Amino acid sequence: MKDQAVEIVAVNFVTPFFGADPNNRLAARQLGIEYHEIDIGQSYMEILKKPVYGYGKNINPCIDCHAFMLKNAGEFMEQVGARFLITGEVLGERPMSQNKSALQAVEKLSGMRGLILRPLSALLLKPTIPETEGWVERDRLLDISGRGRKRQIELAQHYGIIDYPTPAGGCLLTQENYARRLRALLNAKPDAGCAEMAILKLGRHFYLDDNLLLVVGRNQAENEGIQRIAAQDDYLIKVADRPGPLGLLRVLKPAAQVDLKLPASIVARYSDARDLPSARININRNSTAVSELTIIPMPPAELPDMI
Helix, strand or coil: CHHHCCCCEEEEEECCCCCCCHHHHHHHHHHCCEEEEEECHHHHHHHHHCCCCCCCCCCCCHHHHHHHHHHHHHHHHHHHCCCCEECCCCECCCCCCCCHHHHHHHHHHHCCCCCEECCCCHHHCCCCHHHHCCCCCHHHCCCCECCCCHHHHHHHHHCCCCCCCCCCCCCHHHCHHHHHHHHHHHHHCCCCCHHHHHHHHCCEEEEEECCEEEEECCCHHHHHHHHHHCCCCCEEEEECCCCCCCEEEEECCCCCCCCCHHHHHHHHHCCCCCCCCCEEEEEEECCEEEEEEEECCCCHHHCCCCC
16 A cells, blocks of 8 residues: 555554554554554443354454444544555455455445455455545555465565564454353353453453352462452452462452352462461452451362363
């Protein structure tokens, strides 16, 4: 597009599941392209929960997701006075979401019909308004298709681009373990919002009943992450006098009483107090101590299933 003297404005959409990769900002700087990050996380939750075209292998609503991003890109396009949208999609590169039928569905859902130009595969697709209006020269566009990356690598070499990511999805929704945790959370709390997604990337997850989620850190970095994202109503659980993980107990729906002994015994099981006859546990909520318990660390055979 830059070879055709088209002025480019890059937009990166941010949700709890993808976006805001520092490499995107770096690439825009290297290419001399104006760059914007737009957080669509809260509104994206509705797309995630009720996609028109359903999910892929895990909990990834790829067609609805692409359409939603292009719809938002279209709104931003009008704000900055641009005339059309450009994506790097390649026909057939992802069999479920980048076949001709899926690309057409994306155009229909997004409301941007005719204004989405895919330069890498344009010669294999119906001409768009930018091509028919002469805003770009169609015969200078490409006809790449399929899952191979040979021609894309050749293009990168041609333009002197050496540092680029390996071919892989950057979306957490396509990852099996993450998808399993997300499904469990949405089953327990269907109205879970954007802010509640951060916990899914951390620790060991246990559902102690339909209303209690316990997350236990696996290392120091995860302990710090759990501490950082704890909400005001979360309970933070730690063995008082032995090294060990930080546990976070989240009450998913309002509850009159919460039994803290069970989560405390699980946290103790993963600490250096695991083989002791008892362990002293400190429990805080909203930076205030709420309880100090002496409990028996849970035997391995009694641990609940981990998500």
